[in-house]
Amino acid sequence: MRRYFAPSGPLRGTLRAPGDKSLSHRAALFGAMSDDPVRVTGYLDAADTRSSLNAVRACGALVEESAPGTLTIRGPGLRNALPADIDVGNAGTLMRLIPGWLAGQGAGVWTVDGDDSIRRRPVDRVANPLREMGAHIDARDERLPPFTVHGASLHGIEYTLPVASGQVKSCVLMAGLLAEGPTTVIEPVPSRDHTERLLARSGARITRDGDRITVTSQDELELGSLHIPGDPSSAAFLIAAAILVRGSRIVIGDMNANWTRTGFIRIAERMGAVVIGDLEPPRPGEIVPEEPVCELDVASGPLVATEVNADEVPLAIDELPLVALLGCYAEGETVVRGAEELRLKETDRIAAVVDGLRGLGADIEATPDGFAVRGNGGLRGGTIPSLGDHRLAMLGAVAGLASGEGVEVDGMEAAEVSYPTFERDLSTLID
Numbered sequence: 001m002r003r004y005f006a007p008s009g010p011l012r013g014t015l016r017a018p019g020d021k022s023l024s025h026r027a028a029l030f031g032a033m034s035d036d037p038v039r040v041t042g043y044l045d046a047a048d049t050r051s052s053l054n055a056v057r058a059c060g061a062l063v064e065e066s067a068p069g070t071l072t073i074r075g076p077g078l079r080n081a082l083p084a085d086i087d088v089g090n091a092g093t094l095m096r097l098i099p100g101w102l103a104g105q106g107a108g109v110w111t112v113d114g115d116d117s118i119r120r121r122p123v124d125r126v127a128n129p130l131r132e133m134g135a136h137i138d139a140r141d142e143r144l145p146p147f148t149v150h151g152a153s154l155h156g157i158e159y160t161l162p163v164a165s166g167q168v169k170s171c172v173l174m175a176g177l178l179a180e181g182p183t184t185v186i187e188p189v190p191s192r193d194h195t196e197r198l199l200a201r202s203g204a205r206i207t208r209d210g211d212r213i214t215v216t217s218q219d220e221l222e223l224g225s226l227h228i229p230g231d232p233s234s235a236a237f238l239i240a241a242a243i244l245v246r247g248s249r250i251v252i253g254d255m256n257a258n259w260t261r262t263g264f265i266r267i268a269e270r271m272g273a274v275v276i277g278d279l280e281p282p283r284p285g286e287i288v289p290e291e292p293v294c295e296l297d298v299a300s301g302p303l304v305a306t307e308v309n310a311d312e313v314p315l316a317i318d319e320l321p322l323v324a325l326l327g328c329y330a331e332g333e334t335v336v337r338g339a340e341e342l343r344l345k346e347t348d349r350i351a352a353v354v355d356g357l358r359g360l361g362a363d364i365e366a367t368p369d370g371f372a373v374r375g376n377g378g379l380r381g382g383t384i385p386s387l388g389d390h391r392l393a394m395l396g397a398v399a400g401l402a403s404g405e406g407v408e409v410d411g412m413e414a415a416e417v418s419y420p421t422f423e424r425d426l427s428t429l430i431d
């Protein structure tokens with residue numbers, strides 16, 4: 001599906017971004033792992049998070065939807081997942097988290113597969129620590145989907161993450177709930193911490209000591225009810241549009257303000273953007289059971305270049321394509337380093353962003369672990385392919401609003417994966 005995004009007049013208005021995708025995946029999984037029913041509000045209705053609901057249904061959960069985004073999940077509980085064939089669709093987070101629950105089931109076999117993009121994404125990063133814990137996992141070429149998980153008895157391990165990854169950390173901690181003895185994950189730099197917060201809320205024994213997070217075996221989880229605030233990664237596209245299109249002023253309500261998810265806003269502020277809101281201050285070394293919520297007030301303004309280094313990367317990982325776009329409009333050279341993980345996302349997001357934005361007139365080059373972009377007065381426009389990647393499709397749309405001649409996005413339907421109402425939301429801000 002091709003869509004043209006014309007240069008836009010000021011964006012104005014108030015809205016809520018769709019439910020947080022990372023939290024929605026976890027709500028489905030932890031809901032299914034709980035003994036008592038879990039009521040969820042604000043659940044993201046998008047392709048990726050529907051895959052998670054279907055996966056937990058396949059494993060024996062009952063999911064009732066009483067209103068859009070309002071669900072009751074009645075799980076099979078921590079130890080009673082039914083054997084199933086699981087189709088994760090395009091959802092990398094589901095693919096990397098669910099083995100953590102399944103590997104420690106006493107018995108049963110689960111196959112996990114997904115779309116063409118998923119089949120290119122490695123699972124060895126979760127299979128390796130799970131195997132160390134005693135799991136039986138057979139993957140294609142040892143490291144790619146489809147793969148099979150055979151339920152086994154697990155034992156706790158101490159695992160140092162080779163790269164900072166919220167997905168891998170979550171998978172190992174989930175397996176730790178079913179393992180004998182303590183399981184400790186050591187992270188090189190902080191990454192998103194939703195799993196730790198949810199486990200603390202669910203009554204699990206979880207502690208954090210500096211960069212070491214430890215869980216122990218659990219009889220049951222008790223999540224109760226959960227509200228999922230708006231997704232800062234989806235809101236980031238609207239925020240970037242409001243920063244770039246002259247005269248804009250928008251307000252985003254009910255947004256997740258968790259400090260491990262708002263790195264992009266801190267980077268944008270450093271570049272000179274005016275973003276006012278009650279973001280959670282960095283709290284490394286703590287486990288806070290709640291997800292904080294904020295209202296953000298964003299206005300357009302001139303930008304200066306910045307440098308983003310490895311320790312900041314996990315806190316803005318999905319928004320780095322937007323840092324490249326802001327860099328096109330900033331004075332000076334914006335450099336992102338330590339972001340080689342971008343090459344393993346839905347597409348190789350270093351190559352795709354660099355090629356895509358260059359095709360629209362950007363002065364940008366790829367490096368092995370990131371990119372460098374020199375502000376050259378903004379983008380001309382043209383055509384950008386989404387390559388089936390939701391975040392590239394939305395990047396192209398925002399580039400179009402801020403461009404001189406407009407941008408055609410080839411493959412706009414990819415936005416369905418995380419933000420199905422993206423175009424509608426944009427148009428309410430433009431009209």
Ligand code: S3P
Pocket residue numbers: 021022023093164165166167168170192317318341
């Ligand atoms: C996610 C973690 C990140 C992120 C992904 C969602 C999560 O991946 O890019 O979109 O919900 O845990 P990595 O853990 O691979 O960095």
